[in-house]
Amino acid sequence: MTEKATAGASKPRKERKDNADMRRRQLLEAAQRSVMQHGLAKTTLATVAAEAGLSQGVAVFYFKSKNGLLTETLRAHYQTYADTWRAAMESAGPDPLDRLMALIAADFSPEVCTPEALSIWFAFWGEQNFTPQYAEISRAFDKDRGDMIRSICRDLLAGAPDDDVNRFAEWIDTLTDGFWQTLHLQPHRITREHCLASTRAMILQLLRG
Incomplete structure (x- = not known):
């Protein structure tokens, strides 16, 4: 296991859940802003991730x-x-x-x-x-x-x-x-x-x- 993976695995469960909840909220708020700016058709995982300041992979991880x-x-x-x-x-x-x-x-x-x-x-x-x-x-x-x-x-x-x-x-x-x-x-x-x-x-x- 890598050092990064070990550090992530050692986090308390509540902290991991809090971090996940924060990321989800961050992406949902970014999605709302993207819909307002681009409309539904032009809103993509990429536009939302960029709006949230996160990678597209993070958006895929949480919302598929x-x-x-x-x-x-x-x-x-x-x-x-x-x-x-x-x-x-x-x-x-x-x-x-x-x-x-x-x-x-x-x-x-x-x-x-x-x-x-x-x-x-x-x-x-x-x-x-x-x-x-x-x-x-x-x-x-x-x-x-x-x-x-x-x-x-x-x-x-x-x-x-x-x-x-x-x-x-x-x-x-x-x-x-x-x-x-x-x-x-x-x-x-x-x-x-x-x-x-x-x-x-x-x-x-x-x-x-």
Whole structure:
């Protein structure tokens, strides 16, 4: 065994895991930057490795292929979003209207709704029909958030038929998705603050009937 290999083998397991986790995060963050700069089609293991300041062999070691790397990049992007809205739910308290407004605020928060983040969303969403792994990840995360919205709306519209609850939740999702698209395609036309205020106003208007 070489001296280098011996040194690597002698590292404590936790240190090796921490180093591996750091490399993975480094590559995933670099992949996001590459997607923003080059798009999905022109993002390769080479562009990501260069962005991360690592060798292409390191990228291959951790993710095996471009598809493997991009699939995990989308998963990490969704996880950041999920962590944001779940944290908003935890701090909102039990009132369903407060919880719904907190969820909407998370959608347009500076942590989630940036030009860079939106460019990544739309790059991947445009490829879902051609890459089953992307579609599977999107369905799983979208289902969790959809279930949360419907649960809040069910509490908010206590006693309402399921069809009304589902329709109310669908309207909210459709409006926020539409605002994300406008912010992505026409960023100078509106602001995050405007989108948040408009969505809140729509919810209150619907509740007044």
